[in-house]
Amino acid sequence: MTQRQTLQAALIQQRCTGNPADNLARATAAVEQAATDGARLVVLQELFNTTYFCQTENPACFELAEPVPGPATTALGRLAARLGVVIVAPLFERRAPGLYHNSAAVLDSDGRLAGIYRKMHIPDDPGYYEKFYFTPGDGIWRPIRTRVGHLGVLICWDQWFPEAARLMTLAGADILLYPTAIGWDPGEAPAERTRQQEAWLTVQRAHAIANSLPLLCCNRTGFEPVPGGNVESGIEFWGSSFACGPQGEMLAQAPAGDEAVLMVTLDLGRTEEVRRSWPFLRDRRIDSYGELTARWRD
């Protein structure tokens, strides 16, 4: 018989200020609320304790990076142990002098650092100058083992790449998790806004479907102006954090423009049930996938 195992999770969708200590304090309060409400897994958004500083290329922003373990993860480790929750904490990591990553530290419910994921796919387009700041991850697509399961932690831009979700799945992920920081250019036409947000939602739901896994996506909210830009220019982060099940079915979704502690109950036993009906893993044509490592099949 399929094992029935449910997991209460919470997604912390927040606005960020220019004060990391303030962002950490408000995240801490939200984690406490989530734990009180029964969450055993709490997911923070990408770069949770800073603004999205990648809107410009400014060498001074490297000062925002911190080591792991370091002040934020030590504080969150204590919080995790006190509350008995697993915390996914994405932040700007200083790995070595001059070597920085867009990372997610995972604190297990005993406070221990369970593992770290370093963002593998790094975007770079106007307003999202990430290639300046973040060295691409050198990990091997392994889920992070915690007391609530094997967490397939990925970050933002990774969400557009089916390869990432598949590799986490094949390594035994129980859940796919995407902390993100995505939003609209205020000058964007309404139809384009809709297409972008729908695409973002759809591609992630599809990873859940193709891999028969539940998925949690925690996105930033609020408007952040371009440092030194005019008052209208910046990013309007679209929030809309969500959870879906292994058939891509929506389980919960936060609003676009407000902060939220989004609670959801995941039925981890559904994965094997769904895979028995739709056995995609059985039928993958691994004999024919070799050229997925090609840049282009000329």
Place this chain on the structure above:
Amino acid sequence: MTQRQTLQAALIQQRCTGNPADNLARATAAVEQAATDGARLVVLQELFNTTYFCQTENPACFELAEPVPGPATTALGRLAARLGVVIVAPLFERRAPGLYHNSAAVLDSDGRLAGIYRKMHIPDDPGYYEKFYFTPGDGIWRPIRTRVGHLGVLICWDQWFPEAARLMTLAGADILLYPTAIGWDPGEAPAERTRQQEAWLTVQRAHAIANSLPLLCCNRTGFEPVPGGNVESGIEFWGSSFACGPQGEMLAQAPAGDEAVLMVTLDLGRTEEVRRSWPFLRDRRIDSYGELTARWRD
């Protein structure tokens, strides 16, 4: 400047009867209508000239297979040349004595057989006993070159595998095409029906998004009883053929329960435009994808 190139396409969504000649005649009439309405590319559904005989395992059904080139593709080649349209014709192929495929022949607009795709991922679950009938394809994920573009033809179960869409993309597909035959078990609960159909739609839209390609999906409609079963058992094919653009945006959709000649205009220039905004192909981590050829990453 991005090349603007539009293409009128038509999806022929039909009910099938036990009479292949009747199915071919009705498909022919629908192709004629589509051409009259301006289509230059016409897509038929999976196994277009037979019922979905895979509801049981019956050796007599191998008699339904025909060679390519053979009677149906010869007739459709003449039709393609007469109307000046490209036709995607999925059918049960007899490749050699005892060697059968679930294939799609593509007839170019001069009537020539442009190429053939043989379904790579073969399902097998109650009511869809395809592994009995169909030898898995031995192709190499190459789009078929035609006068209207490079067609990334895949078939039904392939639609659940992001690997297939990606490999067609990397080999230069201009459009992803999915002839399908999927439906509900009449005994299925309404909530499960919704989840299944939504998953089917979502996963395909996501292939369009992840690869920045337009996508055409042509599905069968109508109820087909299980041969020799009681009157209620069978498959209620859910139609709902659709077209979406390179951001997964829906362009057109047919009803669930009726036949349709679904017309859509594709803007092939949008692919490069979208890829410039969301350059996924630039950022794929091909150095790290090697284990996509693993069955499981133990």
